[in-house]
Amino acid sequence: MTTSDRPRNLRTGLEDVLPLSPLQEGLLFHAHYDGHERDVYTVQLGIDLTGPLDAGRLQAAVHGLLRRHPQLRAGFRMTASGKSVQFIPRQADPAWQESDLTALEPADRDAELDRIAERERRGGFDLARPPLIRLTLVRLEQELHRLILTNHHILMDGWSGPLVLRELLALYEHGADSAVLPRATPYRAFLTWLARQDRRVSLEAWRQALDGLDEPTRVAPAGGPDDVAAPAEQIALDVPDDLSEALRRQARAHGTTISTVLQAAWAMLLSKLTGREDVAFGSTVSVRPPEIPGVESMIGLFINTIPVRVRLRAQETLVSLLTRVRDEQTALMDHQYLGLADIQSLVGIGELFDTSVVYENYPVDRETLGTAVRGVRVTGAEGRDATHYALGLIAASYGDRLELRLEHRPDLFDRAAADTVLARYRRILEAFAASPELPSGRVDALGDAERRMLLETFNDTGQGATDATVVGILQEQADRTPDRTAVVFAGAAVSFAEFNAETNRLAHHLLAQHISAEDVVALALPRSTQALAALFAVLKTGAAYLPLDPDDPADRVATLLDDARPVLVLTTRERAATLPRTAVPTITLNDPAVMRDLAQRPATNPVDADRACPLLPEHMAYVHYTSGSTGKPKGVAVPHRGLASLFASHLAQVYVPATEALGTECVRVAHTAAMSSDALWPPLLWMLAGHELHLVEDVVRRDAEALVGYVTGHGIDVVDVTPSYGRLLLAQDLLNDAAETGGTTPAAVMVGGEAVPPSLWEQLRASAPLSHNFYGPTETTVDSVVASVNDSEQPVIGRPVGDTRVYVLDGGLRPVPVGTPGELFIAGSGVARGYVGRPDLTAERFVADPFGGRGGRMYRTGDVVRWRADGNLEFLGRADDQVKIRGYRIEPGEIESAVCRIGDLAQAAVIVHEDEATGAPRLAAYVVPRPGQRTDVHALRRAAAAELPSHMVPTAMVVLDVLPLSVNGKVDRAALP
Numbered sequence: 017m018t019t020s021d022r023p024r025n026l027r028t029g030l031e032d033v034l035p036l037s038p039l040q041e042g043l044l045f046h047a048h049y050d051g052h053e054r055d056v057y058t059v060q061l062g063i064d065l066t067g068p069l070d071a072g073r074l075q076a077a078v079h080g081l082l083r084r085h086p087q088l089r090a091g092f093r094m095t096a097s098g099k100s101v102q103f104i105p106r107q108a109d110p111a112w113q114e115s116d117l118t119a120l121e122p123a124d125r126d127a128e129l130d131r132i133a134e135r136e137r138r139g140g141f142d143l144a145r146p147p148l149i150r151l152t153l154v155r156l157e158q159e160l161h162r163l164i165l166t167n168h169h170i171l172m173d174g175w176s177g178p179l180v181l182r183e184l185l186a187l188y189e190h191g192a193d194s195a196v197l198p199r200a201t202p203y204r205a206f207l208t209w210l211a212r213q214d215r216r217v218s219l220e221a222w223r224q225a226l227d228g229l230d231e232p233t234r235v236a237p238a239g240g241p242d243d244v245a246a247p248a249e250q251i252a253l254d255v256p257d258d259l260s261e262a263l264r265r266q267a268r269a270h271g272t273t274i275s276t277v278l279q280a281a282w283a284m285l286l287s288k289l290t291g292r293e294d295v296a297f298g299s300t301v302s303v304r305p306p307e308i309p310g311v312e313s314m315i316g317l318f319i320n321t322i323p324v325r326v327r328l329r330a331q332e333t334l335v336s337l338l339t340r341v342r343d344e345q346t347a348l349m350d351h352q353y354l355g356l357a358d359i360q361s362l363v364g365i366g367e368l369f370d371t372s373v374v375y376e377n378y379p380v381d382r383e384t385l386g387t388a389v390r391g392v393r394v395t396g397a398e399g400r401d402a403t404h405y406a407l408g409l410i411a412a413s414y415g416d417r418l419e420l421r422l423e424h425r426p427d428l429f430d431r432a433a434a435d436t437v438l439a440r441y442r443r444i445l446e447a448f449a450a451s452p453e454l455p456s457g458r459v460d461a462l463g464d465a466e467r468r469m470l471l472e473t474f475n476d477t478g479q480g481a482t483d484a485t486v487v488g489i490l491q492e493q494a495d496r497t498p499d500r501t502a503v504v505f506a507g508a509a510v511s512f513a514e515f516n517a518e519t520n521r522l523a524h525h526l527l528a529q530h531i532s533a534e535d536v537v538a539l540a541l542p543r544s545t546q547a548l549a550a551l552f553a554v555l556k557t558g559a560a561y562l563p564l565d566p567d568d569p570a571d572r573v574a575t576l577l578d579d580a581r582p583v584l585v586l587t588t589r590e591r592a593a594t595l596p597r598t599a600v601p602t603i604t605l606n607d608p609a610v611m612r613d614l615a616q617r618p619a620t621n622p623v624d625a626d627r628a629c630p631l632l633p634e635h636m637a638y639v640h641y642t643s644g645s646t647g648k649p650k651g652v653a654v655p656h657r658g659l660a661s662l663f664a665s666h667l668a669q670v671y672v673p674a675t676e677a678l679g680t681e682c683v684r685v686a687h688t689a690a691m692s693s694d695a696l697w698p699p700l701l702w703m704l705a706g707h708e709l710h711l712v713e714d715v716v717r718r719d720a721e722a723l724v725g726y727v728t729g730h731g732i733d734v735v736d737v738t739p740s741y742g743r744l745l746l747a748q749d750l751l752n753d754a755a756e757t758g759g760t761t762p763a764a765v766m767v768g769g770e771a772v773p774p775s776l777w778e779q780l781r782a783s784a785p786l787s788h789n790f791y792g793p794t795e796t797t798v799d800s801v802v803a804s805v806n807d808s809e810q811p812v813i814g815r816p817v818g819d820t821r822v823y824v825l826d827g828g829l830r831p832v833p834v835g836t837p838g839e840l841f842i843a844g845s846g847v848a849r850g851y852v853g854r855p856d857l858t859a860e861r862f863v864a865d866p867f868g869g870r871g872g873r874m875y876r877t878g879d880v881v882r883w884r885a886d887g888n889l890e891f892l893g894r895a896d897d898q899v900k901i902r903g904y905r906i907e908p909g910e911i912e913s914a915v916c917r918i919g920d921l922a923q924a925a926v927i928v929h930e931d932e933a934t935g936a937p938r939l940a941a942y943v944v945p946r947p948g949q950r951t952d953v954h955a956l957r958r959a960a961a962a963e964l965p966s967h968m969v970p971t972a973m974v975v976l977d978v979l980p981l982s983v984n985g986k987v988d989r990a991a992l993p
């Protein structure tokens with residue numbers, strides 16, 4: 017180092033200039049970066065001294081201590097070249113103050129003592145002005161003093177505290193003569209040791225240990241307050257003797273330590289709090305290499321915070337988790353000295369954690385401090401470390417007793433939240449103590465009351481199972497209100513009686529063709545009232561309908577026909593021309609012969625006697641296809657029960673309240689969804705409740721401006737759309753005062769099918785408070801969870817619909833607590849039968865419901881959600897790659913395999929990106945040709961458009977030589993251009 021690098025004022029009195037240890041580097045960096053106001057790294061030790069104390073002698077002992085330990089005199093600075101150094105002045109006498117509080121009343125005295133300690137702590141240190149240590153001696157009683165030693169953490173760690181105390185006492189006893197103490201090993205020895213370590217080997221060890229860790233483990237919201245507003249607070253966990261004894265016994269029996277048990281349990285707690293199975297937290301270790309003579313009594317900063325990464329496996333027993341954590345830690349023992357910043361940069365995802373575990377294994381225990389020195393005894397010692405983590409576990413053993421404290425940042429976890437966390441931690445520890453052979457996924461961190469709330473209270477929909485069917489519901493409505501308008505299409509209104517009669521005539525026609533329960537009838541019909549009537553006609557025979565989208569390419573239609581194996585296709589002459597060749601019998605509804613036959617059929621409701629077998633709620637009502645990740649679309653088979661149950665639920669929760677609020681018997685509802693998705697149903701259910709359904713023509717429904725014109729011009733009360741389309745409609749003034757144009761604005765915009773952005777939510781709350789958000793996968797009958805925009809200020813998906821139970825579960829299928837992300841599972845009457853002809857896929861997604869007690873099944877949605885304390889669910893995103901584009905559900909995997917097949921490619925990756933101009937989501941395909949081949953993306957795109965539905969055709973296609981791979985060998989989607 018050059019002379020100019022040295023602080024000018026200290027040039028003469030400098031004893032040494034040294035590099036920094038990694039943790040010192042970190043602290044110096046923080047001090048520079050954060051400024052000097054913060055006191056997070058100020059450490060304080062309070063020592064109670066009882067007896068006739070000689071203050072001058074004590075101050076001399078402190079001076080003696082600093083003379084013995086150059087480290088305690090160190091100052092720190094960055095050189096002009098950006099290098100950090102610590103410099104050791106030959107002499108540095110710490111500030112020393114004395115206060116006498118003996119005249120105060122005890123209560124005032126204690127308050128004043130706290131104030132002094134606080135002042136000392138908040139005083140801060142300028143790292144460039146040593147010594148970074150100051151003392152205040154407070155006289156509390158005639159023979160009782162408190163010595164408050166405040167220092168910057170960069171000088172020494174908590175492990176050094178007891179050593180400082182021991183030496184101070186010895187120096188006090190012997191008049192600051194350090195000859196009585198063994199020679200102190202200087203901190204420099206540790207720095208030399210550090211310099212000799214092979215960083216390359218250590219970095220590689222850490223790289224392997226953290227390989228594949230793809231997300232930080234944060235218990236506080238990311239982007240939340242990062243500065244430490246208030247000092248951390250602590251709560252103690254009462255660890256009963258039998259628990260600490262049992263934990264110790266288990267640790268011993270399995271060749272591990274109590275510290276490993278605490279870490280494994282902390283990992284499980286984190287997993288329960290974050291919903292992640294691969295977690296990391298900080299662990300404070302004391303790096304005191306045994307090769308350094310006298311290392312155990314060195315004073316200085318030897319601790320380091322290193323990541324502990326734990327991959328939890330639900331099937332693994334607690335014992336094997338323990339031994340695995342132990343082995344993984346042992347492998348890293350020699351590499352614990354590496355700085356956290358260096359370790360974290362290996363992973364490249366920023367800070368890896370926001371919690372930490374410290375096991376204080378201080379070298380001196382409390383008892384030895386009771387000895388008297390010249391009549392003065394230490395009667396109390398309490399340290400105060402600071403933390404900047406959201407949560408920290410501080411553990412210490414005193415003899416057989418285990419002390420656990422949870423440190424929490426009050427700005428992130430209030431007292432109640434911290435109590436809950438600690439209670440969960442305790443339950444996990446109890447599992448380690450009581451049932452070490454339990455698979456870790458089966459450990460329940462929930463209390464009984466919490467569990468009841470999640471599984472029962474939140475799922476109490478107040479609705480039981482129904483034996484109704486939509487067939488019966490339509491017929492009863494037609495009986496009740498025969499003359500009321502049921503459907504309006506292209507300006508033509510049809511009454512309930514007419515609509516029902518039309519469905520009946522066609523149903524009788526189909527029954528005459530021996531169509532019956534469990535048959536599938538494909539509907540290849542243009543959008544029309546007749547198409548709706550055909551749908552109900554199929555249902556009335558007891559068979560299930562399969563909608564074929566008029567916009568799908570013939571190849572796609574052929575795939576569906578092949579897969580669903582319908583017994584019949586209902587179509588029109590015009591539509592028939594676009595259908596693929598098929599061996600399936602066809603009925604052309606506008607064929608004159610068919611029309612003549614229909615006209616002669618009875619208009620009366622078919623009864624069970626007309627059917628080959630009675631119509632039962634278990635019978636399949638429809639097959640709707642949805643994207644399949646394995647390259648083929650999959651057909652979801654849904655029975656009647658789910659539809660009728662959903663009707664009962666919506667009627668009570670949505671339709672009746674809306675009807676009352678609007679003060680009308682007959683609400684006008686616009687149908688804007690395609691007939692090929694199950695979003696077809698919500699408006700139909702309104703109609704079944706006696707309301708007027710406006711089946712909006714294709715040219716109108718697809719044009720936001722035209723649709724808004726229709727809605728405001730026809731006095732429509734309720735519009736049902738995807739959130740993306742809802743935004744477009746609002747941008748076209750759907751909810752702005754339409755009085756000037758003589759129109760009306762709708763009272764409700766029902767949204768669903770994809771996440772509702774907060775801005776849309778706010779607009780709906782403000783301008784259409786009857787609006788609702790509907791959530792539901794095709795596999796659980798249209799809608800499973802519903803929220804009124806009035807229920808919450810932020811978007812929520814809400815609560816389960818009638819006779820439906822929802823569970824938010826972790827990887828081991830255990831309920832996660834309120835606030836923790838988990839996967840949503842849905843049980844109840846809406847659960848579909850499964851995927852047509854795919855028992856494998858069905859078994860994978862429809863699993864036994866362990867909570868229902870009725871031997872039922874639940875559907876695993878792949879959606880990540882969390883409970884709010886009020887019983888509303890929040891939607892957070894997907895656990896897999898599935899995406900939604902304009903409400904269409906898309907598996908990129910299906911497009912990838914289709915594109916690979918069509919273009920004879922080596923590889924393809926499909927991702928969603930935002931259109932630069934509009935912000936709308938778009939599909940992009942990255943394609944890799946086979947070696948030696950070329951790919952024409954324009955031709956490929958055309959070929960893909962001929963096979964895939966338009967929403968699945970990538971907007972952009974890019975040829976790459978190779979796909980970027982992540983460390984674990986999967987396509988790194990984030991790295992695609």
Ligand code: AMP
Pocket residue numbers: 642767768769770771772789790791792793794795813877879891894900903904905
């Ligand atoms: P689908 O089977 O087409 O109805 O798609 C179901 C999927 O769409 C769900 O699993 C969710 O990922 C998403 N989804 C449906 N409705 C909503 C909603 N209201 N909010 C957020 N996501 C939704």
Ligand code: MG
Pocket residue numbers: 694695769791792793794798799
């Ligand atoms: Mg849906």
